[in-house]
Amino acid sequence: MTIISLAGVTKTFDSGYTALRDVNLDVAPERFVALVGPSGCGKSTTLSLISGLDRPTSGAITVRGKPVGGITDGVGFLFQRDALLPWKTVRDNVLLPLQLRGVGGEEARSRVAEWIGRVGLRGFEQSFPYQLSGGMRKRVALAQTLVYNPEILLMDEPFAALDVQTRNLMEAELLTLWQGSRKTVIFVTHDLEEAIALADEVVVMTAGPGRVKARYDVTLPRPRDIEQVRFDPRFTELYSQMWNDLRDEVLESYARANAAG
Amino acid sequence: MRERTQPANRWLVLAMQVALIAAALLAWEFGVRAGKIDPFFFSAPSQIGVTIGGWWQHGYILRDVYVTMEETLFGLLLGGGIGIVLAVLLASNRWLGAIFVPFLVLFNSIPRVTLVPLFILWFGFTLWSKVVSAVVLVLFVVFFATYDGIKDVDPTLVANVRVMGAKRLDVMRHVLIPSALTWIFSSLRSAVGFSLIGAVVAEYFGAQAGVGYRIQYSEAQLNTSGVFGGLFILMVLVFIINLFLQRLQRRLLVWKPVDP
Incomplete structure (x- = not known):
């Protein structure tokens, strides 16, 4: 499949x-x-x-x-750069994809409230993006992406x-x-x-x-503990295997960047 | 990051500014009384005051201000409206933009004041010759602000809403227009200023009422007190408008961080 x-x-x-x-x-x-x-x-x-x-x-x-x-x-897309609309509040940002899909009324309201809660931003519904920290903005972006269940x-x-x-x-x-x-x-x-x-x-x-x-x-x-999993011996083993592959490529791209610069 | 220093005490600053104005006016007044300044050329604060008082008694001031504001407002709405529609069209269509924007840049480089006599010729001493004079100034300010606002929008924002399912019109409504609006609001103060300049200059060239007419009329009679009086009224008018626009901007752009 x-x-x-x-x-x-x-x-x-x-x-x-x-x-x-x-x-x-x-x-x-x-x-x-x-x-x-x-x-x-x-x-x-x-x-x-x-x-x-x-x-x-x-x-x-x-x-x-x-x-x-x-x-x-x-499809949901989470960007590296901030992609929240700065002129919309947290609630309106999360509501937007539903609005675009024609989901409205009580269903939209409850889904938005649910996702704002799930990413831990209850109480910040009326905040604008500039009032939030970088981590909080990422949470909003996550809620905005997951609210329409891609x-x-x-x-x-x-x-x-x-x-x-x-x-x-x-x-x-x-x-x-x-x-x-x-x-x-x-x-x-x-x-x-x-x-x-x-x-x-x-x-x-x-x-x-x-x-x-x-x-x-x-x-x-799984489920994995993001902190603890790094100390698992298998983790270290995988890491060194992959790093062997990756190192050549990183060096290659580094050399090229230097040659070009 | 800019370093934040303790802001100066508002009231103290205001008091010093008032004192400065008072000192300048007093120096002017006593200069005239002591015979050091020729009141024929420079008038005197007391004479300007008397002139303005006379206008007030005749009911000129309210009428002049009303006429000038009417022209300014029409110029702003019409010029702003055309500017915004044009910018949305030219910014959202590659072909239209490529063809027409250079013409707008070209027109914008014409010193518009020189066109005013033409407008008087075409429209007579009517409201419309003043409005059109204001429009040709406002239109370009608003057009370029809106156009840049739409063009400078962060592509990531557009990509994000497109993936979420936005169609062309949705992108326009949720991203491009709000982004442009911030630029339009920021250009509002200069747009109002330009509209007023357009109206006043057109009045200056030919009108039956208005602050610009009042100044021109006084000038024709070699009445310097009248010229300064008209300028004073204009100054107060712009000051009040700016105060109002500042409040409006703060309300419309709540989502923007306040400048330090």
Whole structure:
């Protein structure tokens, strides 16, 4: 079973930069897949293509067996940058996707209240984004994405800008929310530890143009304690295996950046 | 981050400002009385006061202010409306934008004041020659603010609402227009200022009433007290309008952090 499939996908931007070259990737439903690689390896581009925000130069992308054209249905996207509408309150931000889907009245109200509660922001309904901390804004973004119950979650380094403590908290919360939700997650990060701690499967990509270099199953048991799991011997073992793969790519991309700079 | 220093005491600042104005007016007045300043060219605060008092008794002031404000308001609404509609059209359509924006930049570079006599010629000494003069100033201020507001919108915001299911019109309503509105509100004060300038200048060129007319009329009679009196009224008018707009802006932009 696959829910998302990329076959021979290449993406070259107008600037002439090739972000992805001949990428093949199949994702099974309800899996938590982490995409790791050095910066500029096309991880974010992969998410844009799956969501339908951008089109591949060549190759085929299918979601639930249907080729992607226009925005993909049932997809939630968590961006690295703040994407909340600054002129809407927390409540109105979370309400927006329901509004766009024509869900209104009592149902919309109760779902919004439920999700604001689930991400721990009760009492902040009337706040504007600028009045919240970075971690709180991420929670709102999470509620905004989950409130319309998308089957697929695309996450583009969503916690990269947070401090380490907040980040660990958010990771733990994400796992709690995801557990039993039957959602498929593709989580882009450059942090190998984060990838292993969260995912069922880690895909290592090459330095740009990105290709799939290796895939690893993370067999650590669930539910996981985000803090404790890092001390599990299997975690360390996986980490050193993947780091071997990743290191070459990071060095490669680093060397190239230096040569270019 | 800007370092925050203790803000100066509001009332103390106000008191010093009042004192400064009083000192300047007194120096002016006594300069005239001591024969150091020629009142024919420079008038004197007391004479200006007498002139304004006379206007008040004749009922000129309320009528002039009413006429000027009417022109300013029409100019603002019409110019602002056209500017916003034009900006939304040109910013949301690549072709229209590429074709028409350079023309707007070109028109904007014309010194608009020189067109006023033309408008008087076309529309006569009516309300409309004043309104059109205000419109050609306001339109561009509002157009460029709105256009930049729509163009500068964070692409992440657009991507986010699109993934959530927004269609073209939804993106317009929830992202592009609110983003542009913040720019429009920020440009409101200069737009009102320009509208007033347009109206006053057009009155100056030919009118039967209005603050600009009052100034021009006094000038024609070599009545410097009248010129200064008209300018004083204009100054008070702009001051009150700005106070009001400041309040309005704060209310409309509640979602923005307050500038330190």
